[in-house]
Amino acid sequence: LQCWLCERGWPPDERDDVVLAVDEAVTNVVDHAYPDGASGSASVIARPVVTSEGRTQLIVMVTDHGMWHAVGVRPHRPVGLLLMRGCTQSVRIRRTLAGTTIMMASRPIVPVPSESTP
Amino acid sequence: VYEDDFTVTTRVDAEAVVVIASGEIDLYTCAVLKSQLWRTIEDTTANLVVLDASKIVFISSGGLAVLVTAAQLAEQCDKRFRVITADQRVIPRALHIAGLDRVVTTCATYADVLSAEPLPTGAAHLAGASWR
Numbered sequence: 001l002q003c004w005l006c007e008r009g010w011p012p013d014e015r016d017d018v019v020l021a022v023d024e025a026v027t028n029v030v031d032h033a034y035p036d037g038a039s040g041s042a043s044v045i046a047r048p049v050v051t052s053e054g055r056t057q058l059i060v061m062v063t064d065h066g067m068w069h070a071v072g073v074r075p076h077r078p079v080g081l082l083l084m085r086g087c088t089q090s091v092r093i094r095r096t097l098a099g100t101t102i103m104m105a106s107r108p109i110v111p112v113p114s115e116s117t118p
Numbered sequence: 119v120y121e122d123d124f125t126v127t128t129r130v131d132a133e134a135v136v137v138i139a140s141g142e143i144d145l146y147t148c149a150v151l152k153s154q155l156w157r158t159i160e161d162t163t164a165n166l167v168v169l170d171a172s173k174i175v176f177i178s179s180g181g182l183a184v185l186v187t188a189a190q191l192a193e194q195c196d197k198r199f200r201v202i203t204a205d206q207r208v209i210p211r212a213l214h215i216a217g218l219d220r221v222v223t224t225c226a227t228y229a230d231v232l233s234a235e236p237l238p239t240g241a242a243h244l245a246g247a248s249w250r
Contacts, residue, residue, distance in 0.1 A: 012207075013207065016176075016207060016208070016211075019176070020176070020178065020212065023144065023176075023178050024178060024179055027145050027178060027179065027180065030145060079179040079182055079183065079216045079218070080178075080179040082215060082216045082217065083178070083179055083182075083212060083215055083216055086215030086216070087215065
């Protein structure tokens with residue numbers, strides 16, 4: 001994801017934030033979506049969009065098909081949500097019987113010329 | 119180029135025990151860091167435990183939880199826990215977003231850690247003698 005963002009001209013600090021937000025969203029799936037020991041899948045879909053101001057924003061959807069534990073949320077999980085919110089412009093969580101989707105929109109950026117090394 | 123390998127080693131100094139970690143502190147590597155920090159904080163008689171995280175390139179909420187609980191454990195053991203960070207980008211930023219920057223004390227360099235925390239006479243001697 002770091003490399004992918006780098007190739008699209010994402011500034012380093014914003015890149016770090018997007019990577020952290022996505023990591024936290026996927027960690028949520030690992031922690032909560034499936035019973036301990038069970039295997040399951042999660043999908044991450046990311047799409048850059050151009051805002052009305054001509055900036056670029058990344059829309060990321062992290063989806064699982066499990067049931068979130070209703071109770072027993074681990075103590076550091078609220079921190080995960082804080083990090084997701086702090087690193088993006090918006091976070092929306094949609095839970096259904098079929099699974100959970102976390103949709104995040106990055107802060108809009110102005111692409112910078114791609115560096116030779118990230 | 120990003121360094122994915124996580125390593126953790128320990129060094130005993132006259133003034134402190136220093137746990138040196140590099141790479142990414144994520145969901146999987148935070149358990150390794152936690153056990154190393156726990157053992158260090160509980161076993162040493164030095165009253166200053168330092169995590170040199172200047173080569174950490176990523177930290178997630180699980181890693182922040184390790185830092186916070188290490189600070190709490192150190193306090194229970196009458197020791198101080200400090201984290202060295204190379205820049206403001208990775209650990210200080212994550213701590214700030216999570217509202218934990220008052221719980222975990224970070225310093226830019228080892229010299230800053232020592233100058234901010236003068237140790238009582240004799241502590242340095244004890245630290246070196248008892249560490250296995």
